[in-house]
Structure formats: structure tokens, C-alpha cells
Amino acid sequence: xxxxxxxxxxxxxxxxxxxxxxxxxxxxxxxxxxxxxxxxxxxxxxxxxxxxxxxxxxxxxxxxxxxxxxxxxxxxxxxxxxxxxxxxxxxxxxxxxxxxxxxxxxxxxxxxxxxxxxxxxxxxxxxxxxxxxxxxxxxxxxxxxxxxxxxxxxxxxxxxxxxxxxxxxxxxxxxxxxxxxxxxxxxxxxxxxxxxxxxxxxxxxxxxxxxxxxxxxxxxxxxxxxxxxxxxxxxxxxxxxxxxxxxxxxxxxxxxxxxxxxxxxxxxxxxxxxxxxxxxxxxxxxxxxxxxxxxxxxxxxxxxxxxxxxxxxxxxxxxxxxxxxxxxxxxxxxxxxxxxxxxxxxxxxxxxxxxxxxxxxxxxxxxxxxxxxxxxxxxxxxxxxxxxxxxxxxxxxxxxxxxxxxxxxxxxxxxxxxxxxxxxxxxxxxxxxxxxxxxxxxxxxxxxxxxxxxxxxxxxxxxxxxxxxxxxxxxxxxxxxxxxxxxxxxxxxxxxxxxxxxxxxxxxxxxxxxxxxxxxxxxxxxxxxxxxxxxxxxxxxxxxxxxxxxxxxxxxxxxxxxxxxxxxxxxxxxxxxxxxxxxxxxxxxxxxxx
Amino acid sequence: xxxxxxxxxxxxxxxxxxxxxxxxxxxxxxxxxxxxxxxxxxxxxxxxxxxxxxxxxxxxxxxxxxxxxxxxxxxxxxxxxxxxxxxxxxxxxxxxxxxxxxxxxxxxxxxxxxxxxxxxxxxxxxxxxxxxxxxxxxxxxxxxxxxxxxxxxxxxxxxxxxxxxxxxxxxxxxxxxxxxxxxxxxxxxxxxxxxxxxxxxxxxxxxxxxxxxxxxxxxxxxxxxxxxxxxxxxxxxxxxxxxxxxxxxxxxxxxxxxxxxxxxxxxxxxxxxxxxxxxxxxxxxxxxxxxxxxxxxxxxxxxxxxxxxxxxxxxxxxxxxxxxxxxxxxxxxxxxxxxxxxxxxxxxxxxxxxxxxxxxxxxxxxxxxxxxxxxxxxxx
Numbered sequence: 001x002x003x004x005x006x007x008x009x010x011x012x013x014x015x016x017x018x019x020x021x022x023x024x025x026x027x028x029x030x031x032x033x034x035x036x037x038x039x040x041x042x043x044x045x046x047x048x049x050x051x052x053x054x055x056x057x058x059x060x061x062x063x064x065x066x067x068x069x070x071x072x073x074x075x076x077x078x079x080x081x082x083x084x085x086x087x088x089x090x091x092x093x094x095x096x097x098x099x100x101x102x103x104x105x106x107x108x109x110x111x112x113x114x115x116x117x118x119x120x121x122x123x124x125x126x127x128x129x130x131x132x133x134x135x136x137x138x139x140x141x142x143x144x145x146x147x148x149x150x151x152x153x154x155x156x157x158x159x160x161x162x163x164x165x166x167x168x169x170x171x172x173x174x175x176x177x178x179x180x181x182x183x184x185x186x187x188x189x190x191x192x193x194x195x196x197x198x199x200x201x202x203x204x205x206x207x208x209x210x211x212x213x214x215x216x217x218x219x220x221x222x223x224x225x226x227x228x229x230x231x232x233x234x235x236x237x238x239x240x241x242x243x244x245x246x247x248x249x250x251x252x253x254x255x256x257x258x259x260x261x262x263x264x265x266x267x268x269x270x271x272x273x274x275x276x277x278x279x280x281x282x283x284x285x286x287x288x289x290x291x292x293x294x295x296x297x298x299x300x301x302x303x304x305x306x307x308x309x310x311x312x313x314x315x316x317x318x319x320x321x322x323x324x325x326x327x328x329x330x331x332x333x334x335x336x337x338x339x340x341x342x343x344x345x346x347x348x349x350x351x352x353x354x355x356x357x358x359x360x361x362x363x364x365x366x367x368x369x370x371x372x373x374x375x376x377x378x379x380x381x382x383x384x385x386x387x388x389x390x391x392x393x394x395x396x397x398x399x400x401x402x403x404x405x406x407x408x409x410x411x412x413x414x415x416x417x418x419x420x421x422x423x424x425x426x427x428x429x430x431x432x433x434x435x436x437x438x439x440x441x442x443x444x445x446x447x448x449x450x451x452x453x454x455x456x457x458x459x460x461x462x463x464x465x466x467x468x469x470x471x472x473x474x475x476x477x478x479x480x481x482x483x484x485x486x487x488x489x490x491x492x493x494x495x496x497x498x499x500x501x502x503x504x505x506x507x508x509x510x511x512x513x514x515x516x517x518x519x520x521x522x523x524x525x526x527x528x529x530x531x532x533x534x535x536x537x538x539x540x541x542x543x544x545x546x547x548x549x550x551x552x553x554x555x556x557x558x559x560x561x562x563x564x565x566x567x568x569x570x571x572x573x574x575x576x577x578x579x580x581x582x583x584x585x586x587x588x589x590x591x592x593x594x
Numbered sequence: 595x596x597x598x599x600x601x602x603x604x605x606x607x608x609x610x611x612x613x614x615x616x617x618x619x620x621x622x623x624x625x626x627x628x629x630x631x632x633x634x635x636x637x638x639x640x641x642x643x644x645x646x647x648x649x650x651x652x653x654x655x656x657x658x659x660x661x662x663x664x665x666x667x668x669x670x671x672x673x674x675x676x677x678x679x680x681x682x683x684x685x686x687x688x689x690x691x692x693x694x695x696x697x698x699x700x701x702x703x704x705x706x707x708x709x710x711x712x713x714x715x716x717x718x719x720x721x722x723x724x725x726x727x728x729x730x731x732x733x734x735x736x737x738x739x740x741x742x743x744x745x746x747x748x749x750x751x752x753x754x755x756x757x758x759x760x761x762x763x764x765x766x767x768x769x770x771x772x773x774x775x776x777x778x779x780x781x782x783x784x785x786x787x788x789x790x791x792x793x794x795x796x797x798x799x800x801x802x803x804x805x806x807x808x809x810x811x812x813x814x815x816x817x818x819x820x821x822x823x824x825x826x827x828x829x830x831x832x833x834x835x836x837x838x839x840x841x842x843x844x845x846x847x848x849x850x851x852x853x854x855x856x857x858x859x860x861x862x863x864x865x866x867x868x869x870x871x872x873x874x875x876x877x878x879x880x881x882x883x884x885x886x887x888x889x890x891x892x893x894x895x896x897x898x899x900x901x902x903x904x905x906x907x908x909x910x911x912x913x914x915x916x917x918x919x920x921x922x923x924x925x926x927x928x929x930x931x932x933x934x935x936x937x938x939x940x941x942x943x944x945x946x947x948x949x950x951x952x953x954x955x956x957x958x959x960x961x962x963x964x965x966x967x968x969x970x971x972x973x974x
Contacts, residue, residue: 400901
């Protein structure tokens, strides 16, 4: 029995001999250039793993959780072990049926190892090739999953092949002796990924891959001695037979890379970026927002001063995480807070929560306090989902057309504050409509009166930023491209928000909308914000198009459907109260009384 | 005592009412929404002409809608009547009044821009000099007569007057020894050898193409005929033709051409150097810029034009817009493309924005202060 346990343990640990902490730490901080930016190895590893496993970690066969850096080390240096790890998440087993891979005994959504998928490799690539010709927006979810899987599979293979050149242990020697033919050099890297691991020593901007170093040498351009030493260290790591030799080579590789990168001024933000991901501000913020919401929901059942204070503290703590994450991102890129869609999500969430807390601070009716963590939870949950859907580094350098901190800091920030306020008004509008339908505080007219005033006030606040942000966008376009307004989809999206809010305000002043009407219109306004924020990107046209597909249509559709149901319920509720009793609605406001 | 209002005063009241404002906003909303959706299938310029530059139009689904031009005009009237003339002038409404002035100013500057601005582009190779820019969408037919001593006389038939929809039209001018008959205009087409027996000119016909995704990529074609009492010469004029159609009538030499409308500039532009950079290891452009020399009245000035940093001079604005050829290898010559705009209302939006922001701050600042005060009193 004891022997059996020993064998079992040995088998379990052999599946993933742990990387020692020091090595993992070195590689976590190793600078690499990718997609126009020098970033830590751990960032590249995390997004690679996100594309395969849809999360920033994986569990080995013994059930132990590992970091992205450990994953990438495994794939690069121990590809045979990595191929047995279940790092490919299949969301829907229909995709496996499509590629003809049996999956008995597995769940519909389950994880697979490279070795398990390998038998269907040919069919997978064939199908992905066929599906790739279908326009992204016309693909079925299974077709999209097959394409994504093929990409992830190929990425894994390319990474696993990168260090094949070094496993024999004699390439650098041959290279130095000039005994490596061009053909041989080409074959060494056949199908391998291009990872820019070598900071240039000649002042040029583009970092070099192992392929570049070998190719230059074969073409008679001797690489810099530092690069030869690094290539040698890489080779020693790839062919190391014991941990000690590996660690020594890793330390040398990291040391040289860090030294050159530091002299180029490209290392200084690496530790900060590692800390940013370690802090995991948006995940922790999400957890704290959830706790905050639960505590505040508790106060509805057991009103209590201390519970309310705890709710405020938790929501503020969530906001602190949220804002810290945003600030760190600004420092990392040296830019204003909102540069891409991912940024809009976390920024809108922070502004929405902050506005909710400000409303609470002003009127202490626990409505702003309820709305704040709800927005926080929804926003940061969306950010996590979006990161998986997009699966690429969210800290990206800007393209030339957007390269202006002034306009990014004014137009983009104003527009996104407008979005946030529009969404907050919608959340408060939900409190009004659902509260009335569910019969909460029945008979307390002032309660509903005040919610409606909050909705209206928030809409005014949103209008202020939407109008200014939209006109600023036009001015940016005017001063940068020579046209104030081009009826481009994203411009139109911003205009739709402004028009919806203007219609609401004028209809209220004209006496056409009262409290319920304003609340319902604010919910409609929330739908317009969602459309402008996400929907117009799906049209795939215009300057502001971001070109993603997939889950966004579905998410937007579900959101739209829920909101239509809420509005429908609002109308039913209105008809019923009309027939039951005199309306608890306020009289129409005096014309002109904004 | 019930006051009876005349029809005129009722109409005036309605023109300035909140209800009309809300209706206009809702209609503009519907218009903008569908005008955005339609851009998935049609070019931005076509949608703009149909939805936004129009008074009335029919949607894809056969529903008639007022165009943005009409609605924005109505909004202007509504805003001036309701938001400025009829509004009660009290201190509490100063902010609103100012906001309305700003928006009215914005609409007006939009109108001025729409009616008077010229927008086009100039593509110039490194080392080359240009002194005119071209319209994006308007193609004119010109008849050029070569005069002695290298002089020339040009007659232009503007784009707006070219016959469409299978019609033909005849043009004549004092001094021209012939009439020009134009027919068979195609907005986007390509010349190709004629099939046997087809209606061709010199065995070439135009093949009609679907409208390009971007309207500025359309290349039009038209059939021109030079007609006198005793002769008729036909020619196909195509937008991308290498050289114009040349002919001699009564011993005088003429050339016919279909080309983008050209606007002369009061100065010339020489591209000395074009620079572009990508983010390292990617195809994402990080920066592109042109170093030009502007020559005006024998005074040469060196100017650097880059993305987000245009050249403003003499009422013209030069924006760095693109470059080419797209597949140029390093070291190969490049050309730079500028968007060129002449717009008298250039700074209109900025002035409007400043007015609107002042109004918004006055109004909502006052409201917020009142609200906070009231809530504080309630809690006290």
C-alpha cells in the first residue's frame, strides 16, 4: 500500500516538476518586445494562456495551480511535459464533434491537453481554413470556436518549437565556426514563434528574435558578442540536464537582457507592470464590489447604520482598487486613462461608482449607494469577460491618428464620463421602475419623487459631458482631419446619446414625461449608451471601429432583451396603477423649470 | 376671460415649443440610427447625401423621413424662437439662454461650412511641386483649347450638370466651334474591349462597377461627342485616363477630359521629405509627417505637417492624411496625401463649444448648488 502511494505521488509530481521560485521570478521580469512595446515575459505568457485556457492560470494534472510564467517556461523548455497539460479550454464540445474528435467522459465545457487534440490536427486546420473565409459576423459560435482553437493550437506549437534549435547544444558553436549553412539555419526554426528576446545594442528600435541573430550570422553579419552570449545561454537552458545548470544559464540570460534594456531605458517600467498584474486590481475590485453590494442589500432587510457604513467602506475600497488599476495603466503607457475599449470599461465603471457615491454623499437616501456597487460589479465583470474575448494585451501603443494626449484627455474622457453617467441614470431608473412594480415602499410618494429627481439630475450631468465630449470630438476631427462632423458610426453613436438625453429633458419640460416616464426614458438612454459603446463597433466601419466579434453581439442582445422586458413591465405597471388609483406621479413641472 | 390666440401666434408658439424640440430630437435620433445602420452596406458619402444633406428621402424600407438638413433647420428655428425669443428672461435661465446661443452658433457655422467650404486632397511625390488640390467626389468635364504661344482656354462643365440616369445633354459656349454632347454617365466604371456587335466607341465600352466602399474610390466615365453641322466625333472619357481625348476642329486643337474638380491654390507646395514610422515589430503606424516648402510670391517657407498638426495658411488647412505606395519597400520614393480644406467657419465649433460650456457651467452649477443646499437643510 505504501509503495503504491509513493508511486502515485511520484507520478503526480512528475507531471509537473515545479519551477523553482528564483527562476520563475527571473522570467517573470524578463523584458521582451511584443506588439510595439517592451513588456515582461509574464505579460506575454498571460495573454498566451488566456487565448488557450481563457484564464490567467492553469492547473496541472495533480490539480496544482500555476502562473502564466510557469506555463510558458513549461512550453518553451519542457514541451513534452507541456503537451500533456490540459491548457486548451473548449467552451462547447460541438467544436470537437466538428473536427471529429471523440470526447466521451468529458463535460460539454472542458479542458484538453495538446496530446489529446493532436489526433484531430489535420481536420482542425482544414476546417479553420474553410471557416476563415466566412465573414466574422456571419460565423456560428462553433465555427468561431474552431478558428480560435486552431489559432491557439498553432500558437502552442510555435512556442514549443522555439528552442528546438538549442536542444542539441551545438548550434552556437557551429555558428561561431561558420559551419552553419543557411538552409540548416532556416530549418532550425521551422514553424517556431518569433519572440523578440534580444534588445539591440546598436540603438535601433526593433528587438531581435533568436531567428534574427542566427540569420544575420549566417548572412555573414557577426552578431554582437552580448547577443552571442545570450544565444549561448538560451541554448544551455534548452539543453540543460539539471536544475543548477538551467538556473545559471537563466540568470546569465536575464542579467544580460536586463543590462542592455536598462541602458536603453526600456526596463524601468517592467517591475511596475509585474506589480500591476500581481495586484490584479480589477479582479480584487470586483470581489470587494460584490461584498459591498451584499452588505448594502443586507441593509434593505435590516436597516443599520453600521451595516450601511460597512457597505460604503467596501464600495470605496472597490473603487480604490479600480482607480489604482487605472492609474498604474496610465503610468505604464504614459498616457491619459482611456485609449481602447478595455480602458473604457474600467474607466466608466470607476466614474459610475464614484458618481453613485457622490449622489449618496449629497442626499443620503441609499439609492446612489445601492447603484454604485451594482455598476462596479457589472463593469468589472464585463472587463474580465472582454479581456477573454479579445485575448490580447490591453496595454497597446497608439496608432498615429490617435497620438495626441490633449484630445485623448479631453474628448475621450468627457465622452466616457457621459457614458458612465448615462448608465448610472439607467441603473437608478431601474430602481424606480422595479420598485414600483414590486410594490416597494408603496404609498411613499416622496421616495419615488426623489428617485425620479436623482434620475433627472444624473441625466443632466450625463448630458453636460456628452454634449461637451461630442463637440470636442468634432473639434478634434476639425483640427486634425479638416472636418467637424462626418456622420461616422461612432460619432453618430455619441450623437444618439446626446439626442436621447435632449429629447428626454425637453419632453419633461413640455410636460410629456413625468417621474415614471423619465425613469423609463433613462433606461432607454442606457440602451442607447450600450449601443453607442458596443453596437456601432460591430458594424465594422469608420474611424473608431475596433473590429471584434464573438460574444459581443450575444451580450448586447441579451442586455437589450432584458431592458425591453423591464420597459414593458414598466408600461404594464403604469396601465395598472392608472386603472387602480389616481397616479402617484407628480404633476407636470412648470414649463422651463429645469 | 379666455384669450383667443390668432393662428399666427399659435404657430409661433408651436415653433418655439418644448414639444416640437422633443419631436425634432426624436426624429433626428431615428434618422441618425438608421443612417448609421445603413453604413454597413453603403459608403459613408452616399449615406451622408441621402440621410443628412437632404430635406426628405425614402429609407431602404420605403418609409419617408425628413432629412437632417431640414430637421436641423427646424431645430434652429425652434431654438431661436423658444430658447431665445420666447423664453422668460430671468436670472435662473441665463445659463440655458447662453447654451442655446452656443448651439445656434454651432448650427450656423455648420451651415456656412456646408455651403461654402471646399474639401479635397493633394497627393504629391517627394521632390514634386503642386499648386492645386482636387475634390474627393466631384468630377468635371473640361474642354481645353490650345492657343498660340503655349496659352490655353478652358471651358468647364461642372459635375452637377452632367446628365445622369441614361439621359444626354448638349453643351455649347461662345467661341467653341462645336457642341459637346454628353451621355451614358456611369459613377463607377472601367473601360474594357467591346464584345462583338456591342455599342462601343473605338471598340471600347465602359463596364459599370458597383459603387466603391469609399465614395472617393469611384472612377466615373461618360461618353462625349463633338458635334458640328458636318461632323460627329465620339470619345469615352474615363476618370483615370492617362491622357485627354485630343481632336482638331477647323484647324484649332482641343482636348476633352473628365477629371476631379481642381481648385487652384495661391501658393505652391513642394514635398521635400516624407517620414513614417511604425511601432517596432508591428505594422501599426506610430507617426507620419511631411516636410514641405511653401512658395508664395517668391517667398519660400519650410513647414512640417504631421498627423494632428496641420498647416493653416491663407484660409487653407493642410492635414496629413495618408501616404503611398502602400507596398513600398524601404528606400523607395513615397508620396504624401494631404486633405486640403478651405472653410470660413473653421473655428466656429470651438467658439460654439466655449459658449455652450459657459452656459452649462452657469446652469448646472447653479442647480447643483441649490440641490446640495436643499439636501443639507433637509438633513439638518
